[in-house]
Amino acid sequence: MTSSLASELHKFCGHSQRLQEILEETKKCFGDINNSGQYNGTQIVMAELLKEEETEVLSLIEKPQTIVVLGQTPYAKSRLINELFSMQILPPLDNNIQYRMVKFKHGETQTVSLALPDDYDLVDNLEAYNGPWKTIPRQDLELYESRKDDIAKDSAVLEVSLNHPLLRFGTTLLMSSSKHETAEECLKGCVQDVTPVIIYGFVTEQLTDKDIGELSDLAKVTNFQPVCFVRVPPPGSKTADIDPPDGAPDSPARPIHILNCNDDTNFISDSSPSPSPSQTSRKLLDGRPGTASEQLVYLGYIHKSNSTNSLTTVTRKNLNQDYYEVESEYIEQFQAFVKKFATFTKHVLKSYLVNAATVLNNSHNRCLNMFILSAFDMARDILITPKKIEFAREKEEDLYKSLLQISVSKLEDIKSLISGTISSMRDELLSQAAEYDFIGVDIDDDGKIQTAKGLKICTGQIQELVLGRLNHNIAGKLISSVNLLRDSYTGTLTRCLESLETNENNSPEEAKTTDALKQTLNAAYQVEITVRSSSSLIKVLLERMKQLVRSMPWNAPPKIDEEWKMKVASEMLNSLSEARLAKSIAGQIKDRLHKSHEAFGAALKQLDQRHSGRLDKIEEQRIKLRKVHAPKVSKLALESTSLRDHVLFGMPQMGREIGRGQYGVVYACEKWAGRHPCAIKSVVPPDEKHWNDLALEFFYNKNIPDHERIVALRGSVIDYLYGGGTSPAVLLIMDRLQKDLYTAIQLGLDWNSRLQVTIDVVEGVRFLHGQGLVHRDVKLKNVLLDEKNRGKITDLGFCKPEAMMSGSIVGTPIHMAPELFSGHYDNSVDVYAFGILFWYVCSGHVRLPSNFEQCANKDQLWQSVKKGLRPEKLPTFDDECWLLMKACWENEPMRRPFLGDVEESLKGIFERFKKRPPSNIKNKESRKIDKNSQRNK
Template identity: 45%
Template sequence: MENPQRNSPLVRDLTRAFSHFNRHNVFLKKNLKETLTFFREIRQNHSNACSSTPAALDTGQLSCISLPRHEEDYLQNVVGSAPYILILGQDCSARYQLLNCLLGERLLPLGSEVGGACGPEGGACRRRKLCFTHGRQTRLSLALPGQYELVHQLAAHCGRWDTVPCEDLEIQECEDPAQRLAELEVTLHHALLQEVKIMVLPCRGVQPVEEALEDCKRGILPIILYAVSKDALSAEQVSDLQKVRETLPFPVCFVRAPSGPSEPGALHRQLLSLELIGAAAGSCACGAPAQTQSILGESLERLQRVLGPFTRQLLQSQQVEAATLLNAVHCRYLDLFINQAFDMQRDLQITPRRLEYTREKEGELFSSLMAIANRIESNREICLTSVCVCSDIIMSSNGEPVSSKDIKMCISQIQDLIVVQLNQAVANKLTSSVDYLRESFILNAAYNVEVTFHSGSSVTRLFWEQIKQIIHRITWVNPPSVSAEWKRKVAQDAIESLSAAKLAKSICSQFRTRLNSSHEAFAASLRQLEEGHTGRLERTEDLWLRVRKDHAPRLARLSLESRSLRDILLHGKPKMGRELGRGQYGVVYLCDSWGGRHPCALKSVVPPDDKHWNDLALEFHYTRSLPKHNRLVNLHGSVIDHSYSGGSSIAVLLIMERLHRDLYTGLKAGLSLKERLQIALDVVEGIRFLHSQGLLHRDIKLKNVLLDRQNRAKITDLGFCKPEAMISGSIVGTPIHMAPELFTGKYDNSVDVYAFGILFWYLCSGSVKLPEAFEKCSSKDQLWTNVKKGSRPERLPTFDEECWQLMEACWNRDPSQRPLLGIVQPSLQSIMDRLCNNSDQKSGNLEDSN
């Protein structure tokens, strides 16, 4: 039964489309499974962290990482759905014509061979549902949908056949109910059936369309074809199509399979008016395919031109949407890990410093308050001033004398006011001194040093006794008029009768007692706080290590895989051109165009182990997450090539913007002074942007600066680029450009300033020749040793003084003494303005040395 038409363009096109879908679905399913496993492990590992780690670190987020239920259900449905071609139609003849066209051979009978014609609504038709699957041998059988095969003698079992016997297609009158519901399963060794199953639905008189589609609701991705043999659809057929749309919300490809003359355009107009087909749709601006719409193919002869793109777009849109969603989940939680790493690093650095700062400031406060206690004698004036202020508290409205009861009330209020004023005067001094400690977020205990004079204190008793004696000495023949002068005189006489030494001694004694008590309580609280923080910081450091070493790299790799799958679905695999260059970790090729961008450069990297895989994945995430910037080379996308080197290894293909040449080549060819200074400005601008995004480049060098045709620079190769919080202390970079502290594993973004200083030396020299100090080194280890000892490039005679000073500042041994790039940039601009505005007169200050 071999037929050359089995290898028709339509069969090849459909086979290729379904093969790509199934192959990509394997990777998508694997990625989703590994993602769910990773999330489950994270939740299990950090389920106890919520109760033991303070909310400031928010580690509870790590124990709650998961896919939202609706997203997981959607992704599981996509990766678990098998593709099916569902063939519906106006009658059996049209459906059978379409099936034969798809398989490229006359497998089902047509015309008079079919037997009785279908009625207007299919009422006279008794033909079964058909299911075509792949097998090594051709055979027919009856089977209940989704259950088991029935033992039944078929006409096809009795001898050879070219087309399926009509008797086997029809339901016999004598068959029992189970056999009447059975579908005819046709097994063929066919290329298309290796990738997809085909189901031909029966007429509505045999089985209503909603019942026929019941088994298609779950676990399949349908390509719905509707064969049309007439110029118009009947009302019943339109109703059936509405039910199909409700059951399976997928587009439909209508195919004309006319049995006689037809009116051109009539069917198209009806389908448009019923909104069963739509206008053609392209791709959106982001490159993702637009939603697939129902279409009409006007003839079977040209079916490939319609059905091929329709099938590819439908299959592609499903997987692109799933891969995009999965990648968004990866990026969301990867950013969470990176932000957590920043928070944990900040906590590890800042908390010990704040504790030490608090201890120092409390010591200073304690000393200053003790000094106040030694000058407390001045509080006698405070007492007198306080009493003067109270003169308007008790006054008769008309100034008339008051009774003895009023005088006693006056004395009591004078007493209360003096105590309040004394306490407030001292407390105000203390409060102004300890406010910054009270505001410190790290303190859990108040620093209580307020002085309170109780009624039983010796100073208070002595003070009131003096007031009583003064008042008792007054002759009470006529009660005095309680005036301001009287109250002032009573209070002044009482205070003057006190011993200033006794008053100061008593106040100082109480003050020191309270101060020592508060100092000891504070020290105890701080010790307790330090003990608690010590244990917490150990747990934080352990979690920080796991985030940097395990969690983020694993998730970054999953993110790279999901993004690469999306890119290859949208744009296909890029074609490698000639080799442009080689680096330590990959080969760069020319790529004419990819994803609508041209020309491109293609960096092929074969990670030798998991560490390199993880580093590459993190590089891709950081680079792709960066906003576009004129001083950074754009990364267009990535593709994972599983067939690299004949399938012996897996390569990651990074597709990026292609520029004219690198700075090393540019310097060898010769660049003017103005061009070199502009390149320096461009590089500083690019590094500043990376730092503003929290990233360190760590490998600024001549080969990693690319030039366009106008010799404007862009930074490339972010292979060592990482956020400071994600740096694990590894020694990376190019030896000549590496700052000394890189060898210790503890460094910050000032290493990029150092590297720029070395790069600026080359720019000022106008040559790629090594500095003498580095050229003399016979090995990398000797070079590193000399750099750590302070070896730096020499000053060339042609160097401008300001340029040399800038270089020296940038490669300063002390990272804290290196200038900020925000200072370097205007300095460079000033140098450029000075040296290049009148280049004819001043270019001699900086000539090429080669």
């Protein structure tokens, strides 16, 4: 039995090493992705391994697997260790004496030494040094009353080196100290920094308060790790068997624990229903059950099986739940201890590996899902950005022309607006002019100015006052008259430009298209007209006033009073020409519009150039993401999930060969992971590219939700020993069906059944398209039939999301749409392929169409298909079927029907033929095929 336990420890060591390799490759791969995914200071593509994920995986890899032996008494622990080693390595220990912690590790020779917790060896004259020994001397195990100079010695661990199978492969065995006053610290010292498999031995029929307290501390310290509880025979017993106690009384319900799974769903693990009352139930002490088993149930470690009276462990393991959990084990029969403990150890170590591999696989899947979303975003950016720029160019051009037209057509409106403004403001302006106080002018006591210069200043200030107020009101009315246009016409254009500029880090000195657009609008609305003397409008008015002043018939200096001020203001207003002012304003609008239009064009050209460089970089990253990053990460995902499936369900056993394709051989498998029968697709990738392609196929296939028209991929295992370890084989496990559509047609599948299969195929392909996937290889052999002759799509080797397709020419030549050869295509290629498949279904045979038989080779076939060659119409074809297949293989993808319409047409055809009475006469082609099939048999 020890060999079985050693075998489990050996397997754990090998799987742990594989997990370490995957982790190191993951960190290197993610680092390469992050280093190459930057552009202009922005991280375009990023892969992240969370610190918590790395820590959890490293905790399994770096911490040695350790069998931790705890117990009610020193005797119970020593008895368990001797049983595990199948030798009396420890003497019978006295329950009244305290013993130090003992650590067993592998060594070529049998040695004993004392080591401090910090790994320093303690020099001491041990009893074991005095001569040969088979059993560790009791004196070396015992702890004595501590003196100050003995504290270090008492805290030391007795390290024992043994050349034993259990201790190979890095496994250690640890017996806890029996020092009572440091129970919790002792437990922490036992389970920290190790990957523990915990045993707890007890002798008495009932646990003491101290035992219960220790087990409560253990649950807290280990976060409810599973424990193997073993009933140890009492000292002096002649047999290792202990009769199970009488029936146990009712026990309190086991506490409910929440199990956290990676899909953020909380699964509640509840115990089985409370056991039925025992016939000889014991009284409870302080509210607790009486027997040790009942106490363990009460503490939540174990529970009663609903079907039997024995205590049992429940392991949760299935393909639909990511994390693997093991509950504690209760062993009543000591003679079965080693065998059952080997099984318990297997499940505990399996849970460590599965959960660590799941954590790592989650990081791979998260990264790949992020890649797919990023690829869609990149493709959209590459497609939409040039369209946005062209949209902005066209709309600004329309706006420019529209505003120019407004500046011409609104000339009379502007003239009327100026005239109305002058009329409405005349009294207000004259009043303000009369009350105006001049600044910087010397006026004598009689209110006269003696110099021409002073007169000019006074006149100019009156002009500034009148024109400033007039200018402000005219500009305000111009803006309000067309303000609605600003909001209704330019909102979409502005948002478009802002979205384009958001993707760019413009430096302050670079022109922005939004600023240029504002200049266009401002020019149109005359928001630049101010009271400044540089304004063209003011210059026109000032020149007019100069002429007015020069024509005034005064010989003596005028008296500067209210009358003079009002007269100057009135004469200036009377001399203004509304027509000339309107023409001047329109001219200004045209000049500013032209300048702002040119500025917008220059800014948009700069923006276009910057986006061109950015989009080139994005396209480069998209290609690298599809062809380099995603394949590498998908290979890691395949390895991590394959490791998980291997640990959980073992290596599948391959039976007879049931199929062979271009990229692998399919074998029968009777049972794997509780499923039967299964089919195993064995693929041996010859190089890195094939590895990556296979891994991507697996990732896309594995993440497709279950659908009755898709053959489900149940799991994968990598056989690293295949070919001597030089060329590992990937085993993909899926459901096994009866036959493919190719074989079914050869065997004479009836017409109505064939029609039903085509409906099933369309349903399956529509489902894939709904998941964002394109199959790219729809054909007879990739449609499998179940026992009811219902179709399911299989072989998703070329299936990919549209954004992740690199334009590769893939598929089966006769089923390939013409655009496949150009490298630019979408999911309509599956519609084309279905049209060819439907031709075979309607023909009732699997021979190549006569039109295609004339092509000497594959290249000639492709050239003919691109020129419009299609399968011929056979006399047996139904007209509606012929029109449907012709529509599906249209040369232009946009003219092909949607699969939803195809499905509705097929259902109509199917219902029409179902109403016809069955015919006993087969067509000529079908009879010929049947004869050939019988002859081949």
